[in-house]
Amino acid sequence: MLRDAWTLGARTGTAALRPVKGGYGAARRLERRLRDDSMDLAGDAALALLDAVLASPRADDAVDRILASPLAEHAVARALSGDLVDVFARDAGRYAVLERVADRLLEDGLAEQLVQRFLDSPELERMVALTLESPGMERVIARVLESKLIEETIARLVDDTAARMPERQALWVLIDEVAQSPAVTDAITQQGLGMADEVADDIRNRSRTADAWLERAARRVLRRQERGGGSPPATPEPNLP
Amino acid sequence: MSARAGPGPGVTSPASNGAAPAAPDLPPAAVAYAGLVTRVIAFVVDILMIQAVTWVVGAVAAVIASMLHLSDGLETALVAVGAVVATLWAVSYFAFFWVTTGQTPGNRLMQIRVQDAGGGTLPLGRALVRVPAAVLSALILFVGFLTILVDSQRRALHDRLLRSVVIDAPEPGRRRPTRPAP
Numbered sequence: 311m312l313r314d315a316w317t318l319g320a321r322t323g324t325a326a327l328r329p330v331k332g333g334y335g336a337a338r339r340l341e342r343r344l345r346d347d348s349m350d351l352a353g354d355a356a357l358a359l360l361d362a363v364l365a366s367p368r369a370d371d372a373v374d375r376i377l378a379s380p381l382a383e384h385a386v387a388r389a390l391s392g393d394l395v396d397v398f399a400r401d402a403g404r405y406a407v408l409e410r411v412a413d414r415l416l417e418d419g420l421a422e423q424l425v426q427r428f429l430d431s432p433e434l435e436r437m438v439a440l441t442l443e444s445p446g447m448e449r450v451i452a453r454v455l456e457s458k459l460i461e462e463t464i465a466r467l468v469d470d471t472a473a474r475m476p477e478r479q480a481l482w483v484l485i486d487e488v489a490q491s492p493a494v495t496d497a498i499t500q501q502g503l504g505m506a507d508e509v510a511d512d513i514r515n516r517s518r519t520a521d522a523w524l525e526r527a528a529r530r531v532l533r534r535q536e537r538g539g540g541s542p543p544a545t546p547e548p549n550l551p
Numbered sequence: 552m553s554a555r556a557g558p559g560p561g562v563t564s565p566a567s568n569g570a571a572p573a574a575p576d577l578p579p580a581a582v583a584y585a586g587l588v589t590r591v592i593a594f595v596v597d598i599l600m601i602q603a604v605t606w607v608v609g610a611v612a613a614v615i616a617s618m619l620h621l622s623d624g625l626e627t628a629l630v631a632v633g634a635v636v637a638t639l640w641a642v643s644y645f646a647f648f649w650v651t652t653g654q655t656p657g658n659r660l661m662q663i664r665v666q667d668a669g670g671g672t673l674p675l676g677r678a679l680v681r682v683p684a685a686v687l688s689a690l691i692l693f694v695g696f697l698t699i700l701v702d703s704q705r706r707a708l709h710d711r712l713l714r715s716v717v718i719d720a721p722e723p724g725r726r727r728p729t730r731p732a733p
Contacts, residue, residue: 511659513592517661521586527701 584705584718585663589694590717596657601644606638646678655718664720666706677713684709 320410363369389395402408415421428434441447454460475481488494557593585593626695648655653672654666665681667673673681686696695708704716 514589514661517589517592518586520588524587525700528697532701 554692556573582716585717586705587659587699587718588658589661589663590699591696593655593657593661593663595725596660597655600656603642605640609633609637618715642679643684645682646675649673649678649681650675655690658717658720662719663717665715665717668716673713676713681709681715684712 412421612629612633616626621629645655646684648658649665650672653666655665665673667677685707698708698711699705700713704710706716710716
């Protein structure tokens with residue numbers, strides 16, 4: 311009984327307060343709409359004002375004065391000396407700002423244009439000439455060439471090239487072509503003939519030496535026999551020593 | 552002493568020996584004769600060439616004969632014919648070069664030349680006879696060749712028999728090998 315009485319009372323109260331609740335909701339919606347409209351109006355007014363300021367011929371003068379003022383210099387100095395640079399560097403690395411900017415530049419072709427313009431500029435040629443003619447560059451190149459890294463790199467490059475060369479069919483074709491060229495065959499022939507001539511000359515010289523030695527020995531033997539056998543010959547053999 | 556510097560062993564002038572004038576392509580003042588060692592080397596080179604050809608031809612003939620299945624008697628006859636052909640080949644080899652240029656390939660290598668004692672190349676008959684005469688000189692421990700060591704013109708026995716000499720014949724434009732002084 312008591313519960314039924316309580317339920318009936320609640321329903322009756324709710325029905326009685328329903329108009330009040332609807333009025334409150336309508337007042338909330340009206341307030342929100344007015345606030346949004348006022349914000350839009352204020353934003354549009356601010357943008358219109360900014361456009362008017364930017365379009366004003368005084369704007370450039372104002373910006374120039376601001377940038378030329380000690381205040382701007384002071385502000386930049388404070389910004390660079392403060393934590394802003396560190397924060398910017400940290401956040402730039404964290405959010406890959408540089409990579410994104412670089413990708414965007416590459417996609418738009420701006421980087422290519424900048425590089426092309428830089429390469430075409432006479433300043434680059436002048437800078438390169440000055441750099442190459444400087445004694446410092448000469449010392450740097452000398453140190454680089456004398457460094458162990460260069461030596462090891464060249465040695466490894468030569469080893470790799472030498473190891474891979476026999477595998478190249480084109481190399482053997484080139485060797486065959488060179489070996490069969492008339493100039494090479496003529497040179498080899500001439501060299502072979504020259505060597506054969508030298509060997510033949512040496513053999514001839516040695517044979518002549520041996521001829522003379524044998525004849526001296528034979529004459530010594532014959533004289534000894536002639537002395538032991540009797541009288542010497544009446545007339546010596548012509549041209550014998 | 553150089554061979555051209557003056558008379559020495561194996562170097563005579565036509566006036567001194569009275570029999571052998573200089574060859575047409577040599578200076579008339581002196582003729583240098585080839586010694587024993589030089590002639591032996593040239594002879595060995597020639598023998599090697601002759602034997603090389605003989606061995607190759609003989610090997611080819613033997614292969615062909617083995618494929619024909621010849622009888623023993625016919626094989627013996629072919630061997631005899633081959634020996635005769637090899638002998639003729641050796642004789643004709645020397646005779647041909649002595650008659651034509653006076654220089655066999657071995658002689659050309661050693662820059663010597665076989666020629667008539669009076670100059671010029673040997674006639675064919677004497678060239679043909681000189682080969683068996685050289686064999687005759689080789690008999691009895693090569694005594695016929697040893698006369699080269701003592702003869703004023705460095706002549707062997709067969710050179711004396713056939714009136715031939717072996718002289719130095721350097722190629723034109725090339726220096727003559729220096730001969731040491733005795």
